[in-house]
Amino acid sequence: MKSKALQELYVKIANCKCRCPGERKGAGLVRDRYNPDTGVVFLGEAPGGEEVKQGVPFVGQAGRKLDSYLELAGLSRKDVFIINSVKCRPTKNEGRANRKPTGCEVKACAHWLEQELEILSPRVIVTLGDVALRKFGGSKVRIGNYHGQPLVWNQIIVFPLYHPAAAIYRRALEDVIKEDFIKLGRWLKQNIKQ
Numbered sequence: 001m002k003s004k005a006l007q008e009l010y011v012k013i014a015n016c017k018c019r020c021p022g023e024r025k026g027a028g029l030v031r032d033r034y035n036p037d038t039g040v041v042f043l044g045e046a047p048g049g050e051e052v053k054q055g056v057p058f059v060g061q062a063g064r065k066l067d068s069y070l071e072l073a074g075l076s077r078k079d080v081f082i083i084n085s086v087k088c089r090p091t092k093n094e095g096r097a098n099r100k101p102t103g104c105e106v107k108a109c110a111h112w113l114e115q116e117l118e119i120l121s122p123r124v125i126v127t128l129g130d131v132a133l134r135k136f137g138g139s140k141v142r143i144g145n146y147h148g149q150p151l152v153w154n155q156i157i158v159f160p161l162y163h164p165a166a167a168i169y170r171r172a173l174e175d176v177i178k179e180d181f182i183k184l185g186r187w188l189k190q191n192i193k194q
């Protein structure tokens, strides 16, 4: 049931006519192929070039990091369902490079994300990085103050984590991120996946 509703939504997203500024590519093409019924949704930022090419979230450099952290948490891709805050790939340099989505793009895409979350109706949303966290905590929150523990915002259970790519740019964060994923694994076992 969820798969069919998601499929229909992704067709609509692929035909998105929104005119937010900035170069963007691949709307609606990037979809998790595993199980939408896990109850655990990971919310990323936006797809990059590799994700649009393969049509799957987190398959580039950040994805390899994510896989290694999931393993530490005792999880695999089949245990979670991965989506993104922004549905197309924000690009720069005439489409040659990825970039962080602007606040305006995040807002323009928010209605797609809301429909997606409504279909998925997860028990917990694991946010990856600031962009995803701000969907629930507002535009001022910073991941550095919230990572590694569950929170309830507007009756939604959110477990904020650093974005896996943060470890690529700030090596000092790697141990913190690993520890947070281990905490997540333990917390899911006790609270969600008994």
Ligand code: URA
Pocket (backbone or CB within 6 Å): 044, 045, 046, 047, 048, 051, 056, 057, 058, 059, 060, 062, 063, 084
């Ligand atoms: N980073 C994200 O936030 N999402 C992806 O799908 C890939 C990289």
